[in-house]
Each structure stands twice: as structure tokens, then as C-alpha cells.
Amino acid sequence: MALNVDYVARETGTNLVRNVGLTIATILTVVVSLVLVGAAFLIRQGVDNAFTTWRGGIELIIYLEPTATPQQTAAMRTSLADNPEVKRSEYVDKETAYKEAKKLFKNSPEMLSSIKPSDLPPSFRVVPVRGDVATVKVLENQYAKSAGVREVFSANDTIRTVQAIAGFISNLVVLAALILGMTAAVLILNTIRMAMFARRREIEVMKLVGATNWFIRVPFMLEGLVQGIFGSVLAVAVLVFGNNLFNSQLDKRGIKLLANFAVSNSDVTGISVILVVVGITVSVIFSGIAASLYLDV
């Protein structure tokens, strides 16, 4: 059956205007929850950017000389594999190191242009069985003097603390976002329910003269869709603005310490797309549920 575009647009508009207070409340809740989800993503991304090399329990990085021979590399590999204190290790060759450098310095191309893959040392990233400071120190001392080793870095306490705090904050934010997301979903459900209650006489007549359930539902689902679109677009705007503010403050105040936390625009775009898709999907699903649940008015 051909849906009359005119009719659907008119009905949806009427519904939105009739419930304007509730509509605004719903949109704002969608905005806040999506902003929190986005913020959680950005914090994670920022921390990841700052400590690209220190992820997945890696506590120790053994940098070899760029000139290290294949025999020296193989000896190191065997030694690490045989060490009972080492859970696993990962070899990072020059090319991979260069790729990571590219990612790390994508906001400063002048820095990138000054390095070549051959300049970068290959390395072993080591995940120890026990991650406590004493064990790591022992391993560090053990490998610092091996043949072909240039330097051994261990994750120091600062990095650990920052990672732990950031992880905690982003989990907290995700939790808040989840709760608010549920609130938004319930609000959407309720808005649609109110809209349907306000129009129960129309719905009764529509059913009586043989309008299909989908025909009755569509304007209400569109109402949810409009709320989702407005909510997620506003959330993206807030997020982009917030990220730009953070970056400009970093530049202006010259906070070198946090410079690595900056999140690139392409990351923000990716997160924005996710937010819009999530916002729209959730609102359509919940308004669809409402429109089906409360059709028997």
C-alpha cells in the first residue's frame, strides 16, 4: 500500500508539536546520553593514542639496535620464549614501528617526514606472568645487557596510574551513558504512548474503516525517528565542539604533557557516525515497540 507522504508528514508534525514539552525532554536526554557515550569513546581513544605501545598488559619493551643481526634477534626470541616469567612476547619489526609512528604523529607531519623506517629500532614487547614492579625490574635488568639490545623500557608507575584512572573514568562514563540511554529509550516509549493516547479516537476510527496497522504506526515511528535524529545530531555537535575546545586549550596553554591525548578529527568523525547510527536505531526501535504495544487504545 502506498503511504501518502503528505498524510504521514502532517501527522508526524502534529504529534511532535502537540507534545512539545515531552519531545524536548526526550531529545535532551538522547543528547546527554549520546554525548556521554561519545566522551567515553574519546577518552579511550585519547589514552590509547598516548600509550599506543603500552596496551594489553605489556610491561616491558626491549629495543634492539637498528643494526642488530638476525642471530641476535633469534637468540632474544628464544630466550624470551624459554623464560618462565614471560607470559608472551611480540616482535615489532621496523615497518610496524614506522606504521605506529605514523599513527602517533599524524597531527605533526613535519615530525613524521624526518623519520624513516630504517631509523627505527625493532623491539620485543613483553607481557610478564606477573605485572608487579619487582618482577618487571628483574626482567629489565636481565635483558638490558644482552647482545644487540639498545635499551629496555618498563611501564612506569605514572603510565600505570594514568591508564588505570582513564579506564575507570571511561567505564564510569559508559555506565552513566547506559543508564541515561535506557532513560532516553523509556522516554521515547512514553512520548509515543502519550501521542497515541492523545489520538486514540483517530486510531479507533482508523481501525474501524480498515487502515492497516502499519499505516497507523508509521507516523508515530517517524516521531521517534525525528527525536533520534535531532538528539544524535545535537550530541555530535556538542562532542565536536568539546573536542575542539580541548585541543585548542592544549595548544594555547602549551600543555605538552597532554599533547599525546589529542584525538584526531577522523576519530571524532568515526565516533560521530556511530553515535548517529546508535541514536537513530534505538529511537526507531523503541518507538516501533511503543507503536505496536499501545495500538490497542
Next chain:
Amino acid sequence: MITLENVTKVYKGDVVALKDASCEIQKGEFVFLVGPSGSGKSTMIRLLNREEVPQAGKIFVAGKDINGLSSWKIPYLRRNIGCVFQDYKLLPNKTIYENVAFALEVIGRPKHVIKTQVPAILELVGLAKKQRNYPDELSGGEQQRVSIARAFVNRPLILLADEPTGNLDPATSVGIMRLLDRINRTGTTVVMATHDRGIVDSMRRRVVELDRGSIVRDQVRGVYE
């Protein structure tokens, strides 16, 4: 056109609304359902419109067993059935024209059809001049005419009327009955539940009498009694 086979409908709390009722209504017939309040008249109307489903028995409308109808097909059944109620069920925030047009709009009729059908049907019920008025600006009789126009604008095969004159004075009721009679003459089957002795006696059409859920009389050219 309509066949009921041993239909039983029991509401919650063992309230028996219809008990083993059987009856057959031919195409183009005009049938009065009479009986005291609670005898099952309205239930019968609601069963024919598939607003209710019986516990036992079969109901055929236009050759189809409507009890077994899947829910997505019900709207298409209802497009063949016009409904008129005692309380009109008009939408107060729409004009007379919009009220009637709404019935066509929501079943997806194109605009040009609506533009020709609606004035024609309003002309038929004698309300062409009140198209732009709202329901509360009309008398009860006029509002009922609008609701008949809405029920009939889609040219249904069957018109169900549940006490359409229940809220109207005798003179106005006569006008409504003339209208229903005219619609019946176009070949539409009309089933009307009523309490109105005067109307039934003067029309001399088929009368089906219900008493506590059972059909106790089925009389061609009958009277109310």
C-alpha cells in the same frame, strides 16, 4: 453474504453474550436485530466486524471464514464493512469534509478519488452545505448522517449499524432510516441493532430477535413485538 454457524461468545466472568446462534443473511438484505439490553445485539455486530472472536462456531462474511483471518488481513475485511454507532464517533477537531475524507485517506485512496467521492457522498446524505463545519456545530441527526457518509463513502458490501437512532428523536430517526433504506437499495446489506419499536414496525423488514444470547425469532417482514 453473512453466515453464523452455532456461534457462542462468552465474556470474562462467564457472561454469555451469544449462545449457539445461527443465522444467514443474503446479499442486499435489510435486517433488524432486536431484543432487550444485554441480549447480544452489539456482540453480534462486533463479531461481524471482527472486533471480537467467538469461543465456538463459525462466522462467514462474503464467503470468508473471518475467525481464522490472520490479523494483518482484518483491515481489508473492514474495508468491505461500514460501521455506524449510536455515539457517531466523529473526530471533533476535523471538519465534516475532513471526517469523511479521513476514512478514504487512511486506506490509501488517491487524492483525486477523495476529491470526487467525498462531496458526492455528502450530497447524498444532504450535508453538502455543511462541509466546512465541525461536528459540534451540527445537530445529532446531522452528525449521524456524517457518520453514515463516512461508513458508506468507500461503498462497502455491508453496513453495520449499532443503534444508530438511539440518541435521536423520532422525527430525526425517520430521516436516518430513509437514508439507510436508500443505501440498502443500492445493493448494500444492512444489519441494524435497535430498540426502536416504531422504526421496526413501520419498515416491515426481516427481524432477528435475540434474548439472553439466543436467537428466539427470525421473521421476514417482521415487527418489534
